[in-house]
Amino acid sequence: QVQVQESGPGLVKPSQTLSLTCTVSGGSITDSYYSWSWIRQPPGKGLDWMGVIRYDGSTYYTPSLKSRTSIRRDTSKNQFSLQLNSVTPEDTAVYYCHGGVDGIDYWAKGTLVTVSS
Numbered sequence: 001q002v003q004v005q006e007s008g009p010g011l012v013k014p015s016q017t018l019s020l021t022c023t024v025s026g027g028s029i030t031d032s033y034y035s036w037s038w039i040r041q042p043p044g045k046g047l048d049w050m051g052v053i054r055y056d057g058s059t060y061y062t063p064s065l066k067s068r069t070s071i072r073r074d075t076s077k078n079q080f081s082l083q084l085n086s087v088t089p090e091d092t093a094v095y096y097c098h099g100g101v102d103g104i105d106y107w108a109k110g111t112l113v114t115v116s117s
Contacts (some may be wrong), residue, residue, distance in 0.1 A: 013117050024036070036054070039108045040093035068086055069084055074080050094112050
């Protein structure tokens with residue numbers, strides 16, 4: 001059973017970089033056809049898909065965040081990570097890492113990240 005779990009700071013100051021890591025267990029991030037995504041949910045709003053890194057290392061970002069977002073992986077640690085640059089209070093949200101293959105979804109419990117000075 002694949003499990004995913006985020007880690008990272010819960011408070012980031014405006015203009016700084018938000019960094020989160022997702023650790024995958026029960027499977028490899030290079031297993032064929034898996035996609036590993038970051039998704040966020042601002043307070044009182046819906047889910048906002050940010051981007052994905054696939055099993056082959058290819059990435060895709062939602063256009064509105066592309067200039068500020070980077071998703072990378074560390075295959076030796078079976079982790080993938082999110083960096084969001086130049087954050088503002090509007091980036092305050094619960095951030096989720098997610099894995100998916102063949103219609104099966106694996107969700108982490110979510111981490112609240114607050115952007116505030």
